[in-house]
Amino acid sequence: MRILVVIPLFIALLLTPGAVARAGWPDYAPSEIIVTPGAFVMTPSGSGESLQDQGVAIELWLRDYIRGVLVDFPRQDLWLETPSVVGLTWCSGGRIADSNTDAEGHTSFRRALAGGGWSEAGLTVYAAGEAIAQTPFGGDTLMDLRVNSPDINGDLVVDLSDIALFGNDLVSYHFRADYDHDGQVNLTDIALFAGWIGDRCP
Numbered sequence: 001m002r003i004l005v006v007i008p009l010f011i012a013l014l015l016t017p018g019a020v021a022r023a024g025w026p027d028y029a030p031s032e033i034i035v036t037p038g039a040f041v042m043t044p045s046g047s048g049e050s051l052q053d054q055g056v057a058i059e060l061w062l063r064d065y066i067r068g069v070l071v072d073f074p075r076q077d078l079w080l081e082t083p084s085v086v087g088l089t090w091c092s093g094g095r096i097a098d099s100n101t102d103a104e105g106h107t108s109f110r111r112a113l114a115g116g117g118w119s120e121a122g123l124t125v126y127a128a129g130e131a132i133a134q135t136p137f138g139g140d141t142l143m144d145l146r147v148n149s150p151d152i153n154g155d156l157v158v159d160l161s162d163i164a165l166f167g168n169d170l171v172s173y174h175f176r177a178d179y180d181h182d183g184q185v186n187l188t189d190i191a192l193f194a195g196w197i198g199d200r201c202p
C-alpha cells in the first residue's frame with residue numbers, strides 16, 4: 001500500500017520541477033567541484049601524461065534539486081570548455097569526464113585530455129550544457145587551469161605548421177610552447193615538442 005502512495009507523489013515531483021528548484025538557480029546548482037589548479041599539456045592523441053601526473057585534477061560531485069545525488073550520469077554529458085578567444089579544439093571524447101558518476105555522484109577529470117590549441121583563460125565544467133560552479137549555489141564556474149598542446153594551430157595534427165609556430169616562440173616567449181611550464185621556451189621544450197611530431201587524433 002505504501003508504494004501505491006509513494007509512486008504518484010514521485011511522479012508529481014518529477015512533473016513539477018519548478019516547485020522544487022529555487023527560483024533563478026540552474027538545475028545543477030547543488031553540485032560541487034574541487035580543482036587542483038595549474039597548467040597541463042594535452043596532445044591530439046591523448047597519449048600524453050595524465051592530468052593527475054601533471055599535478056592537476058578536477059573532482060566533481062553532481063547533484064540536482066529533484067534527485068539529489070546524480071548516480072551513473074553519462075560521462076559524455078560532462079565536458080570542459082574554455083572562454084578563451086583563441087580557444088581549444090578537441091578530438092572526439094577528448095574533453096569528457098573519466099567515467100560516469102558513481103554512487104556518490106562523483107567523477108573526475110584526471111586522465112589525459114585529447115586536443116590542440118592553448119588557453120590561459122581557465123576551464124569550466126559543463127553538465128548537459130550547464131556550467132557547473134565550484135561551490136554550490138552560485139560559486140565561480142571558471143577554474144584556474146591553463147592548457148597548451150604541441151598542436152599549436154589547433155587543427156588536431158602536429159605537423160610543419162606547428163613547427164613554424166614553435167620556432168617563433170623560441171625567439172619570443174609564449175606560454176603555448178612552454179611544455180614544462182617553467183616560464184621559458186628552450187631545449188627542454190624542443191625535446192618534448194619533437195617527440196610529439198606526427199601526433200594526431202586516435
Ligand SMILES: [Ca+2]
Nearest residue numbers: 151153155157
Ligand atoms: Ca597543428
Ligand SMILES: [Ca+2]
Nearest residue numbers: 178180182184
Ligand atoms: Ca619550458
